[in-house]
Amino acid sequence: MTKLISSGSEFEKSVGYSRAVVKGSFCFVSGTTGYDYETMKMPESVADQARNCLNTIEATLDEGGFQMSDVVRVQYTIVDSALYEELAPVLGEVFSEIRPAATMVVAGLIRPEMKVEIEVTAMKS
Secondary structure, three states: OEEEEOOOOHHHHHHHOOOEEEEOOEEEEEEEEOOEOOOOEOOOOHHHHHHHHHHHHHHHHHHOOOOHHHEEEEEEEEOOHHHHHHHHHHHHHHHOOOOOEEEEEEOOOOOOOOOEEEEEEEEOO
16 A cells, blocks of 8 residues: 655646655655745755754654654755755754664755755654
């Protein structure tokens, strides 16, 4: 059985994606950027953007019946390697005990205000 989780974004249908897909014991959460979805504003700092990403991811996992402690894989995309020093402590606040397999990539994102995008895979044991 497959469950599609939607954030309600108009882009999900037009681009063709889901915020997350739950399939069996896995939850695949799409790349998530740092918008504050209550205000639809993007914070300036990469740390605040990452906190928003992680809050969105946590809420999405919860909707799918998962927790952050179920995350087994994470990919971080940052637009500049110089952002790492500010970003790392925020990631450690969430993942230092969970310690999922991780990859960090430096690449451009689709909007100039975006500094970080986080994608996770969670698995229930």
